Amino acid sequence: MKAPLSWLRDYVEIVLPPEELASRLALTGTEVERVEPLGAPGDDAVQELFVVGKVVEREKHPDADKLSVCRVDVGEESPRTIVCGAPNVAAGQTVAVVLPGAVLANGMKIGEAKLRGVKSSGMILSGAELGFEAKSEGIMVLPEEWKAGERLAEHLPVSDWLLDVEVTPNRPDCLSIKGLAREIAAITERPFVEGQDFAFPVSERPVEEDISIEVPASDLCPRYAARVIRGVTVGPSPTWLKARITAAGMRPVNNVVDVTNYVMWSLGQPLHAFDLASVAGNKIIVRRAQPGEGIRTLDDTQRTLTDDMLVIADAEKPSVIAGIMGSIDSEVTESTTDILLEAANFARSSILKTESALSLRSESSTRFEKGLDPNMIPPALDMACALLTELAGGEVSRGTVDIQAATVEPWQLELRVARVSQLLGIEVTKAEMADILRRLGCQVEDAGDRLRVTIPTFRLDLEREIDLVEEVVRIYGLERLPAAQPCRRSGGGGLTEGQRKVRRAEDLLAGAGLTQVVVYSFIDPVWLTALRLSAESPEAKPVVIRNPLSVEQSVMRTMLLPGLLAVAARNRAMREERIHLFEVGRTFHPERPSEFGGGLPREVNGLGFVLSGPVVEKHWEEEIRPSDFYAAKGLVERLLEGLGVAASFGRTDKPFLHPGKAAHVLVGGQEVGWVGEVHPLVLQAFDLPEGVVAAELDLDVLSAMGRSLTVFEDLITYPAVEQDLALVVDQNLQADRVLRVVGEAGGPLLREARVFDVYEGPQVGAGRRSLALRLTFRSSERTLSEEEINRLRSEMLPVLRERLGAELRS
Amino acid sequence: MQGLTRPDLKQIYERGLRDFETARTLAELEDLRVRYLGRKAELTNLLRSIPELPQQERPEVGRFGNLVKRELEQALESARKDLEQAELAKGLEKDRVDVTLPGRPWPLGHLHLIEQTRREIEDIFVGLGYDVVQGPEIETDYHNFEALNHPEDHPARSLHDTFFVDETILLRTHTSPVQVRVMEQQPPPLYLIAPGKTYRRDSDATHTPMFHQVEGLVVDRGVTLADLKGTLDTFAKKMFGEERQIRLRPHYFPFTEPSVEVDVSCMACNGQGCRLCKRSGWLEILGAGMVDPNVFGFVGIDPEEYSGFAFGMGVERIAMLKYGVTDLRLFYENDLRFLRQF
């Protein structure tokens, strides 16, 4: 909301410099977006150079068709010679003159100048040159009664300051010059001037003869009032009005429209002026639209209405979308003579719904949507009638049509004095509280340990005691609040074990050279197809967003993989070679119930990674090793070991993985994820080269299952003994089966068996391979002897031969 | 072999010591060892001839001879060590690498800047005795809006601003619903923060449709607005530096009252006014306030017995201010050139 200081001064004396005022407003809850000078820059001395002048004589310039040479009386001993280019300049006019030495709003410097041989000592001003309108046709012609030589600033805001404030939605009263001035009065401790009495000529003709009004939709329109003014002359507004309308950021239209806008800006009550001649049947009906009814609004757009929208209609058709925008054909025009002036109060929720349904907002609807005080209506109508009859002539018909479903009277609240310090942590005296509330327009009565506060109806936001506490601290000053801290008397905080494990998982992966990414939770449904998921699989049935910003962000991810692949592809396009990425984030599963209930989908905290390119960057001394299946699996093993989780791996089928290089990860018999090489067709779809490996794990399960406490075991007193064992087995026999059987055959003293070499080739024969195992034997009661281990080992061999077909490699 | 005397042995001894000292290489030293201590060496022969000496001389000469032999052996050993060390040093001297060439890569990964910042925030509040809690990202309208005192027709509840899954289920627009969930389930005292992802239907240079917030909530007996101010002052100093100040400006949020916006003194210009802070010297970092009694009403906490404060901050905003990141969208482009900087 734009507020020129000169306008605010109608209601309050402003003593602070503009920047200081802005900062005081900001610190009391009215954000000031900008403070800027308006009009001609400069101090008071410069303002002296803007004066009222009288054109004594006008002659054509001898050498230029379009220029006039004027003799202008500016209150000096003799008139000045001023050359003027405006077509409308004429002798006898009262005009605005700027003398040499001044600077205009647009930065133009005024000096003594020769124009085609004629010396000009000053300039006659147009409205645009003072910032009163966007564009001027000619010079400003001022009222005759202004005297030559008077300072222009006494009549017009030659130089001004503009505050552009952002008003919070709970304070629609501040969406007006008057309301803002009241706020300034309260925070700067200056008196607030309630405003003028409005007088206007009233005819004998009762308003009921001009118009009849019905409000069948009184639930959406608690108050509807109107007056009629007959015999007006529509024309341009005077300079002062244009100046204010322009400064407020609106466009001057004509005196009638400008007055309605002026009153809205001054008081906060939107008005609507109808051309009475266009109101069919001289009848106004405030009703819901009929389904399919249409209206062509002022912005020249045809709009179709629905039956939950409120309209102002005449006997035949709707002519205004109530509180939002009028139709183009009920607009006041040059030929309008009789005006119906509407001031109403509309239910905010209805305005909000209609605005949103039509994507249409206006200065008036942004006020109604916040809820307005219905008691603003009579003064707003009075002000408008007074201004209109003054500027456009005419007479106001006797009486006001005023239909109210209910009246709003000031209400009372109690403020407990002790409650304020209890909530704020600072002592504010009862007298200070009372003073603050009075400055804000409340009536305050001392009732001992409490204040009895009567709330004015323009403060609809003050409904409860807590609202008054807020008002007190807001004006008292948050900067005066001490900085304390709450005192926790029991319990203590900290990360949970699960939270620490998630951090550990992230650190393990970052420590292994992976970089964490954060991807949007909503994805393109095409990505799920690209993963080759069957339509029946749960991963292919995501949570769907009803109103996505785009189809690319329209479903909630069921897996981390597609997002990771997309990020990998993007980085590859940037010529990155080694792309090792991980993400920790949620996936969403509508088929599984949430632990939070309420019909919500299950959210799983997952961990995923992708590896593409070499395991480590190229080094001048080293061969490049690609990130292959075993690189990914090794990383999963590292992660699980770091989290203290014992897991096993087995072959698995996943449509998005290479069928020969894919494993599921089992923890305690439960599948907690997978690791594998991504299927070439999936990689193709994501624009990635072959050989990308990935994994995805359920972090919720891992952080719940992982070892939380490591209990000491003495591995030093009775040291372990290691022995190697090379077994030749069938090529297709999986290593984990061999290890399982070895483990069983080795008995309790065999603590670990690990594959450290694999050989296939002529030495072991076709269809066979050799697995070199390192066996670790250890007893916790004694040091094992060489003979004992040799015996254990030789006892294993027949078992391995029988169960695995394994031969000892010679 | 006649006439073996101590002077003979002494001569051998002195000559040996001198020769050992002057040996230049291990090979030379080996030759000397053979010459002085070998099986055919003079000293060996002399010692071997001791039995041929007269009975009374034997012990004396024997003792002296063996002494010479031991001394020479020791001198030889020490000369060998010296030569060996010198030769090793010479070899090492030749075995040089260009120490300015790069080492073998041990890859260093990176936590995303959002995660790093979130941890910093968490750690500060954990240090102040807070718990860290989580809630669902897909929320009910009740928890996200209604129980947070948003009226039915609040603009944020529209399809224009909020992502909906169905009539009553939506993507949470802030982390504040976690407040409600915790208060529904746990009695005060509550000291917690709730970090997480949030979603709003907005996408331009300064808005991403997904972003991260950290919610804070304290509910206890006697909690005041001054407590909120001190808590956030501590946070600002720990996050942005001890010299930082905060200021509170009144504001409006549906679920707190009084509500405030919190600014921190600009770290770029130290509050003097610069382009970052738009000449004001202050940067807005979060919104906060005292828990509205209506919210306590929804969760069944007596506002006469307990009071509390809540705050919410944008993780991206904090990270941008702290690390000088100039474009919000960088966080979600996941360009490795950006991620590897941190």
Ligand SMILES: [Zn+2]
């Ligand atoms: Zn700054």
